[in-house]
Amino acid sequence: MTRPISPEDAAFARSLVIDEDATLIAFNKPSGLAVQGGSGVTRSLEDLLGAFAKSNGKQPRLVHRLDRDTSGIIIAARTKPAAAFFSGAFAGRDVKKTYLAIVCGGAPSPETGDVALALKKSSRRGLDIMEVAGDGQTALTRYRTLAATPEAALVELQPETGRMHQLRAHMAALGHPIAGDGKYGGLYRIGGADIPRLMLHAAKLGVPHPDGARRTFVAPPPPEFSDLARSLGLEAPTS
CATH class of the missing domain: 3.30.2350.10 (Pseudouridine synthase)
Structure with missing residues (x-):
């Protein structure tokens, strides 16, 4: 479910988008932004996905990872079937x-x-x-x-x-x-x-x-x- 997200964080999240369609969102992640929450993490890309939540509260899911200090492309799936599809592609090395x-x-x-x-x-x-x-x-x-x-x-x-x-x-x-x-x-x-x-x-x-x-x-x-x-x-x- 969606976590509360400030207008500033929502705007920041949208500024990272380089492409999107009905199944995915591609982001250009900056160095220093963690992909997931954890010890010492106050803001993560996963948290920012709330900016793209549907009216039912469901939000996109990340389907792969980047190190916190690595910048660049990371994609999230908008739907559960899309998440399964892309996760399978990464697991099967079809990327x-x-x-x-x-x-x-x-x-x-x-x-x-x-x-x-x-x-x-x-x-x-x-x-x-x-x-x-x-x-x-x-x-x-x-x-x-x-x-x-x-x-x-x-x-x-x-x-x-x-x-x-x-x-x-x-x-x-x-x-x-x-x-x-x-x-x-x-x-x-x-x-x-x-x-x-x-x-x-x-x-x-x-x-x-x-x-x-x-x-x-x-x-x-x-x-x-x-x-x-x-x-x-x-x-x-x-x-």
């Missing part, structure tokens, strides 16, 4: 996710490739992390370097599996952690530029649709992402 990341240490070698390293949940300094482990869950990430300097690189990442922190752990394993990702060794300052947040953005999402077609949603990177790319001498992403 195509494309991320942009600014990573530390220049371009990975080779500049384009696959990371097929199994991951296992662990703990470091009281924090839950994913570590490379032979007995972990299979994980595959495809990557492509778009621009690079000796200090940083702009890379495109496509996860073929959906493990927790997969992209962050895989880039760290390559020796090129994502900028601003202290949990996995990322720097907070590169080339004299401060890193304001985790530099990971869900830029594109391709999904099957209940009408039988496929839809692709594109979320432009936020200003702090594009501005940092420019300041580091990397080609600013446009999609």
Whole structure:
């Protein structure tokens, strides 16, 4: 059922919408906004879905997740059948996710490739992390370097599996952690530029649709992402 939502929060929620139809809403989530409530969370995207509630009080349901500090595309289903359809598509890996990341240490070698390293949940300094482990869950990430300097690189990442922190752990394993990702060794300052947040953005999402077609949603990177790319001498992403 719908939780009370202020006019300000409702307006904010609507400002995040990049596309919608009778079955779904696609949002461009900002970094720092949690997807779900929890300890220390005062406002989440799930709470904001009340802005789209029907007259009977039922509201859209999120069908996948993004880390709190990751920005970009996330979709919610407007109806129960649509939620089941999209949840099945994600579970069956019938979706195509494309991320942009600014990573530390220049371009990975080779500049384009696959990371097929199994991951296992662990703990470091009281924090839950994913570590490379032979007995972990299979994980595959495809990557492509778009621009690079000796200090940083702009890379495109496509996860073929959906493990927790997969992209962050895989880039760290390559020796090129994502900028601003202290949990996995990322720097907070590169080339004299401060890193304001985790530099990971869900830029594109391709999904099957209940009408039988496929839809692709594109979320432009936020200003702090594009501005940092420019300041580091990397080609600013446009999609």
